[in-house]
Amino acid sequence: MSNNQGKSNRKLIGILIAGAVGMFGFGFALVPLYDVLCEQLGINGKTQNSASTYKPFTIDESRTITIEFMAQIQSDMPWEFKPEVKRMRVHPGELVRTHFKAKNLSLKDTIGQAIPSVSPGQGAAYFNKTECFCFNQQRLMAKESAELPLIFFVDPDLPDSITTLTLSYTLYNITDRGYVGSVE
Amino acid sequence: MNTLTREAEPNMEIGQVEAASDHQDEHQQHPSGIKRWLFTTNHKDIGTLYLWFSFIMFLTGGAMAMVIRAELFQPGLQLIEPNFFNQMTTIHGLIMVFGAVMPAFTGLANWLIPMMIGAPDMALPRMNNWSFWILPFAFTILLSSLFMEGGGPNFGWTFYAPLSTTYSPDSTALFVFSIHIMGISSIMGAINVIVTIVNMRAPGMTWMKLPLFVWTWLITAFLLIAVMPVLAGVVTMVLTDKYFGTSFFDAAGGGDPVMFQHIFWFFGHPEVYIMILPSFGIISAIVPTFSRKRLFGYASMVYATSSIAILSFLVWAHHMFTTGMPVFAELFFMYCTMLIAVPTGVKVFNWIATMWRGSLTFETPMLFAIAFIILFTIGGFSGIMLAITPADFQYHDTYFVVAHFHYVLVTGAIFSIMAAAYYWLPKWTGNMYDERLGKIHFWCSVISVNVLFFPMHFLGLAGMPRRIPDYAVQFADVNQIVSIGGFAFGLSQFIFLALVIKCIRGGEKAAAKPWEGAEGLEWTLPSPAPYHSFTTPPEIK
Structure with a gap:
């Protein structure tokens, strides 16, 4: 060669x-x-992982959006986890406060991480949380229960075609992972 | 030939002759026995190794398919446990894709590309040796995981997370490493093919004179270099997710299991074309030979192959229509997928136009080539059905999908490999194969393969899901027919094995050009082809 x-x-x-x-x-x-x-x-229903700031919008009284809450637990999570209210009707731009209830049913301290998902996915970008338990890991002592706060508003730019937003949380058991700090 | 190449030629010839004689000295006393094969750097030896390896893997993966079909012969669980069934479907897929089809094409590339472009050997002979010899280790690792406690991989050849991360058996690390080795082997093979084609063409062998097999392999090699590293990346993520606590695909840690599917299919769809483009090259060589006409539309074949390769990067999400994508994305991937039917249609049209008013004869390679054209097109049509987003919600993960990809891979890729084996066997062995046995093999295969895969379309449309060891009783009759076709197809392949062994051991001596309609430099060499292909560059007409 x-x-x-x-x-x-x-x-x-x-x-x-x-x-x-x-x-x-x-x-x-x-x-x-x-x-x-x-x-x-805003695809895949992923919402933002950190708190957004609420600027006082003009509340759009002419529209009403139904917000549905769902709570699921992963099979190895020994908690009870459910929303305080299953559905509510809000106006776009309105700052709303609600909470989820969690109870550790086991005799062991457990750390949970909730992962939110919004459906329909196109609406996820308009669902803003100023405070959410999903931003941090939640630790519950044995048999302890807690109210997990959620403060949110729906962006008034939400497309007209969307009248219902479903917010679903899946709670994962991350006790054995030894995470410190938030998932961010 | 223009004056430029004529001037260049004498110089080249001197250089090449010297190089060739060096080589011959080196190989004068090439070792015999096992050492010949272990240390060989000869493109024909390595091609032979690849082809035999691929055939052994074909029988291994085929044996697993027989286990699957035996279990599915009746509803209920008869022979094996569901977990073992899952291991069978997984390893059957992995072996057939990475162990049978891809090495067979690499073997054909090794044997044929130097002969077709007028080169003495592959450009990188030592790397060639290495890229073959790591493969048996990869598959030994993969197969040995079956015997581990907890079993081998059972998450499907697509190893979707979290099946391959959270819920996978302990042997997953072995699976990951074997995929790494296979990937390295393919990438080295691809580099070798590209360097050979770009730098070692005989003087006068311009790009648009390259045989289509060389063209299609060149494009395939670029696809391999583009996507095999992505596969290596995604298995690495699975490895770290499972063993090192990362969360690429774990929602609890901020990852996303759907992302696995995106990365996997970014590799996976071009991979589909890696397994079919060389077939197009083979069919484009065989059809003109037995039609005794030039290939219709050579240039359009080259452009069609290139556009298929480019489009293959834009369609991956059609494997995941049901994951909940936005409508815009679903439509985008649907239209891009359907667009691939255009260059593919160009190819099928060209093959038929080549046969049109040709003096056709139907020797075994031609029979396999015609079966390829018809049956691959059926597979293409079911592919278009699957590309229709709303219809796919019905077909997704059913036996319709199984029927579709077995039509394109078995009656597509594997039939083309069979056709190639029959077509070039006289050149490889110096003997004609037994035509009568070849025809028996063809008819047994083509009938049984349709009994095997055609009814699967109906099973899928009726709602039978894929990858299940047990099924509802209404599917029993059709499954029995499918299983009988499966056993018959499996047994038919032993005819091929017998034919190849018979052909190697003797038979009617083959002329340098046993097919009178054949074109190409490989037919200017004597049969069997000499150990070193073109020690002086041939003259290109």
Whole structure:
């Protein structure tokens, strides 16, 4: 094999290996990219993970949005977990306060993490929480119960086609994971 | 030929002859026995190793399919436990994709690309050796996990999280490492193919003179380099999620299990075309030979292949219509998917136009090629049905999907590999294969494969879910027919094995060009092809 060919072979191999390594990195880059896309497009029902600030909107009295609350627990979570009210009717722009009730049924201290999801997904970006128990891990001692607060408002820009928003929380048992701080 | 290449040629020839004689000295006393195969850097030896390995894997994965079909012969649980059934479906899929189809294509590439472009060997012979010899280790690791406590992978070949993370058996690490090794092997093979095609073409072998098999493999190699690393990435995330406490796919830790499907299918859909583009190249070689006409629309074939490859990156989410995507995304992926039917249609049209008014003869390679065109098109049509978003909600995860991808992979990819084996066996072994046995193999295969997969369409439309060991009684009759077809198809492949062994051991001597309609540089070499292909570059007409 002539030297010239050896040289151009090495160059091409270098480019191709760089391409493969780059695509390996791209696979991991898809992770933050996916989160950004979901957040921006409000798909997948993901809501924001941190508190939003409430600026006094003009409350749109002409529209009423039904908000439904759902609470689920993962199978290995020894808690009782349910919303205080299952459904409420709010005006867009109105700051609303409610809470969920949680009770640790076991004899062990347990740490839970609630993950919210809004349906329909297109409405997720308009459902804003100024305070939510889902921003932090929740620890309940054995047999302890607690009221977990949620303060939210619906953005008045919510598309007219949406009249009902369902907020669903799934509570995960993360006691064994040894997490410190919030999931953020 | 223009003056430029004529001037360049003598120089090249001297360089190549020197290089070739160096090589011959090196190989004059090439080791015999097992060492010949372990240390070989010869493209034909490595091609042979790949092809035999792929056939062994084909039988291994096939044996698992037989277990699956035996269990599904009747409703209820007869032979195996559900967990073992899941391991069978998982490993059957993994072996057939990564162990049978992909190595077979790499083997064909090794054997044929240097001969087709007028090169003495592959560009990177030592890497070639390595990329083959790590494969048996990968599959040993994968198969040995079956014997571990808790069993082997049981989460489907698509290893969706959380099945492969939260709920997977302890042997998942072995699965992950075996996928890593397979990925490294494929990437090295792809690099070798690209470097060979770009740098080692004989003088005068311009891009638009390349045989289509070479073109399709070049494009496949780029797809491999683009997506195999993504697969490596996603299995690594599964590994760290399961063993090191990360939360890529775990909602409790801020991850998202649906993201797994996005990353997986970003790899997975181009992977589908990795397994079919070389087939297009094979069929484009065989159909003109036995039609005794030039291939219709060569340039459009090249452009169609390239557009399929590009589109394959824009359609991955059609595997996940039911995950709750926004309507806009569902429509986008639906239309992009349907767009792929256009270049594919161009190809099918060109093959038929090649046959049109040709002097057709129906030797075994041609029979397999025609069966490919018809049956692959059926698989393509069911693919279009699945691409229709609202209809997919009905078909998703049913036997209709199973029927669809077995039509494109078995009667598509595998039939094309069979066709290629029959077509080039005389060149490889120097002997003609037994035509009568070949025809028996073809008719047994083509009838049984349709008995096997066609009724699955109806099972799926009637609502039978895939990947279940037990089913409602109303599906029993059709499942029995399917299982009988499955056993018959499995047994038919031993005819092929017998034929290949018979052909290697002897038979009517094959001429350099045993098919009078064949075109291409590989037919200018004697049969069997000499150990080193083109020690002097051939003249390209």
